[in-house]
Amino acid sequence: MYRKSACVGIILLGWVMAMSRCTHPEQTQLQALRQQVQKLQDTLAFIRAHYKPGLGELMTTIQYNHGKLWFAGIKHNWPLASFEIGEIRETAQTAQEIETDRPEVKDIPMLYPALDSVQAAVQAQDEARFKKAFSFLTTTCNNCHKANHFAFNIIAIPTAPPATNQQYGPSSSQ
Ligand code: HEC
Numbered sequence: 001m002y003r004k005s006a007c008v009g010i011i012l013l014g015w016v017m018a019m020s021r022c023t024h025p026e027q028t029q030l031q032a033l034r035q036q037v038q039k040l041q042d043t044l045a046f047i048r049a050h051y052k053p054g055l056g057e058l059m060t061t062i063q064y065n066h067g068k069l070w071f072a073g074i075k076h077n078w079p080l081a082s083f084e085i086g087e088i089r090e091t092a093q094t095a096q097e098i099e100t101d102r103p104e105v106k107d108i109p110m111l112y113p114a115l116d117s118v119q120a121a122v123q124a125q126d127e128a129r130f131k132k133a134f135s136f137l138t139t140t141c142n143n144c145h146k147a148n149h150f151a152f153n154i155i156a157i158p159t160a161p162p163a164t165n166q167q168y169g170p171s172s173s174q
Contacts, residue, residue: 055102058095062088066141066155067162073122073130075169081122081130085115104148114140 053061069084092108099105114137121129134157141155161168 052098055095055099055104058091058099061091062141063155064162065091066137067158068166068168069118070134070158071161071168073118073134074127076125076127077168077170078122078125080168080170082119085119085122089115104144107144107147110140110144111137 065084065087069081069088072078072080072084089112092111095102096105096108114133117133118130118137121133138155138157142151145151145153145155
């Protein structure tokens with residue numbers, strides 16, 4: 001009886017020793033993982049604080065493409081016009097995805113039907129229709145600004161290209 005319980009005791013002691021040897025490296029690993037996660041979280045917070053564009057910056061990008069779109073359309077460079085519409089759409093989607101702390105982005109989708117009608121005019125290569133659709137797009141920009149206390153921020157049909165180092169008309173080979 002005594003021998004048997006001593007035997008069990010030795011087995012138990014061996015098991016405890018084996019377990020403590022096992023858990024020790026596991027805890028160290030866990031600790032290292034926790035530190036790595038913390039480091040990643042810090043890096044993410046830094047990137048968000050310093051590199052994430054603000055809604056105003058994304059809007060400035062949209063404004064730039066809006067200006068280029070006008071000159072591509074009136075000069076009949078339809079592939080460029082189509083490209084600029086795509087750029088505006090992409091930036092608008094980015095705003096919806098990353099500006100989660102800005103309640104105004106719930107109104108971003110009002111842009112999509114307006115962009116669709118410009119796209120339809122571009123596909124039809126119809127300048128008059130393009131001008132009308134572009135006007136509707138511009139009114140939509142302003143409607144959102146008005147709805148979100150930015151009525152002072154008035155978007156207009158551009159009178160000069162936003163960049164002069166780009167050709168807006170089609171190349172002769174197009
Ligand atoms: C969600 C609705 C919404 C739509 C649609 C929208 N805007 Fe804006 N826009 C805003 C808000 C909100 C701001 C203010 C951003 C800020 O606080 O920096 C803004 C700011 C701007 C600015 C000022 C940026 C600056 O820093 O000077 C420009 C330019 C602009 N928008 C252009 C446009 C154009 C062009 C369109 C249409 C193609 C458009 N916006 C459509 C909501 C919108």
